[in-house]
Amino acid sequence: MKINFKRPVFVILTAIILIAIQASPAYDLIRFIAVAKPDMLLVFIAFIGFRYGMFEGVIYGFVIGLAQDSVSGGTLGFNAIIFLNLGLVAGFFSNKIYSKRLTVGIILTMIAACLKSLSIFLITVIYLDLESAIIVFKSEFLASLPLTVLFASPLFIILDKLAPLIYENGKAEVNDMLGKDVNE
Amino acid sequence: MLAIIKKFRTLIAYCFLTLFSLTCIILSGTNFTMSLKNIYMVGIFPIQKAALSLSRAIGRIYNNINDMNNLVDELSASRKRLAEVEGAMTSIEDLKRDNERLRKLLNERLEMEYSVEYARVVSKDPQNYYTTIVIDKGTANGIEIGMPVIGYNKGTKGIVGKIIEVKRNYSKVLPLIDRNSQIGVMLDVSRNVGILQGQSLQTVLCYLQFIDKSVEVEEGELVITSGMGGVFPKGYTIGTVFKVEKKNYGLFHDIYVKPAIDLASLEDVYVIKKINDNDLTDLIEEGL
Numbered sequence: 001m002k003i004n005f006k007r008p009v010f011v012i013l014t015a016i017i018l019i020a021i022q023a024s025p026a027y028d029l030i031r032f033i034a035v036a037k038p039d040m041l042l043v044f045i046a047f048i049g050f051r052y053g054m055f056e057g058v059i060y061g062f063v064i065g066l067a068q069d070s071v072s073g074g075t076l077g078f079n080a081i082i083f084l085n086l087g088l089v090a091g092f093f094s095n096k097i098y099s100k101r102l103t104v105g106i107i108l109t110m111i112a113a114c115l116k117s118l119s120i121f122l123i124t125v126i127y128l129d130l131e132s133a134i135i136v137f138k139s140e141f142l143a144s145l146p147l148t149v150l151f152a153s154p155l156f157i158i159l160d161k162l163a164p165l166i167y168e169n170g171k172a173e174v175n176d177m178l179g180k181d182v183n184e
Numbered sequence: 185m186l187a188i189i190k191k192f193r194t195l196i197a198y199c200f201l202t203l204f205s206l207t208c209i210i211l212s213g214t215n216f217t218m219s220l221k222n223i224y225m226v227g228i229f230p231i232q233k234a235a236l237s238l239s240r241a242i243g244r245i246y247n248n249i250n251d252m253n254n255l256v257d258e259l260s261a262s263r264k265r266l267a268e269v270e271g272a273m274t275s276i277e278d279l280k281r282d283n284e285r286l287r288k289l290l291n292e293r294l295e296m297e298y299s300v301e302y303a304r305v306v307s308k309d310p311q312n313y314y315t316t317i318v319i320d321k322g323t324a325n326g327i328e329i330g331m332p333v334i335g336y337n338k339g340t341k342g343i344v345g346k347i348i349e350v351k352r353n354y355s356k357v358l359p360l361i362d363r364n365s366q367i368g369v370m371l372d373v374s375r376n377v378g379i380l381q382g383q384s385l386q387t388v389l390c391y392l393q394f395i396d397k398s399v400e401v402e403e404g405e406l407v408i409t410s411g412m413g414g415v416f417p418k419g420y421t422i423g424t425v426f427k428v429e430k431k432n433y434g435l436f437h438d439i440y441v442k443p444a445i446d447l448a449s450l451e452d453v454y455v456i457k458k459i460n461d462n463d464l465t466d467l468i469e470e471g472l
Contacts, residue, residue: 016227016228016231017231017235019228019232019310020228020231020232020234020235020307021235022310023232023307023308023309023310023318024232024235024236024239024307024308025236025305025307025308025450025451026239026243028308028309028448029448029449031312031448032388032447032448036312037312039311039312041310053194054194055193055194055197058194058197058198058201059197059201062201062204062205065205066205066220066224067224067227067228068310068311069208069221069224070220070221070222070223070224070225070228071224071225071228071232071307071309071310071318072309072310072311072314072316073309073314073315073316073348073349073356073358074311074313074314075208075209075212075217076208076209076212076217076220076221077204077205077206077207077208077209077212077217078209079311080201080204080205080208081202081205081206081209084198084201084202084205088194088198091194120313124313127209132363135363136313139312139313140312140313143312144312
């Protein structure tokens, strides 16, 4: 059995680049202007799960979540558990939605961002207190979610164009007007 | 067997990874999770540093072009100012000598000067619910957990936070605006002491607790470190009083402090190489 390492390597590399961007002081300026910063990694997990299914969504969600935990000041496993669940949910919609890529990106990101806000709320309630949980939930739900959704469509389109070249074996995709793959 | 594993691989992977994540959360702070964090950071840290260098290079080019236009005006203004300063220098020297003489007379114990380590801000927390900052100096440079971190903003020296995690070549800083940060502070005019707590996510303003209602506090009053708590040396600027809420009930004022250091534009910091007074810190934590 031939094992293809191309996708795991490039997915992890993309995730590390996105983490580096998201952790950069320049990107952090968005937080001071718009209260929160958009979560590009969430969009990436939603994309990976949606494109490659639940199994890969779970695996990559976990690995990327753990990578984020190591950079973040929080508890190791906190983001890992949230992101693997997001990968699972995004993977559930794989091959189930046939719509324009733009709409898919927005809808999936919105579902994933809502789930993330809820998960953070629950984990914060369990490990900290209700007051902190409400503050975190408000920041995630009211500020981060709209920004992330705004970022979702262009990022989904870019990833969709790049995916056949960097995550697959260079298969070119032909799209019809609805965005549905002809070669699917 | 293989067929069953293949059929239920998503479920197996999901259950295993969820269990693993929960174990990590439960074992947080232990050597096991710390080692795992280190393995990941080995891969991510160099990329973060490279990304930072690239963004700084682009920023520098842009700034250079911008600065050239202002340079001529600034030069003539600086020459004028230099002439004024030279005149003022003589009187400052006199004042300095007087000050030293009076200090000796008062037998005042002079504050111990600490050595500082310059560091650059490499990254900030990728998520919204933490505010930690990563700097490019670690144990190799003599940095230790608990050391205070200061920064400069428009000529003002102010507290940034304290070191909470140290590795060989990088450290994590807990900024004063973080909800987990608590600093012993003092009002500059009334000399009343209180505790400053961050309230990040809600606002960058910090909440100053335990200032008695009988104390007159003015908006704009300077807030400095009290030196109590064993972490921060006395007399460093924290910020200014932004808002005072006078309530009819309770014993204390609700005071909000605006930090002197703008964390949004913070690029360079200095770590004060001050060894923590652990006994004092333990006593305070027990008291809390």
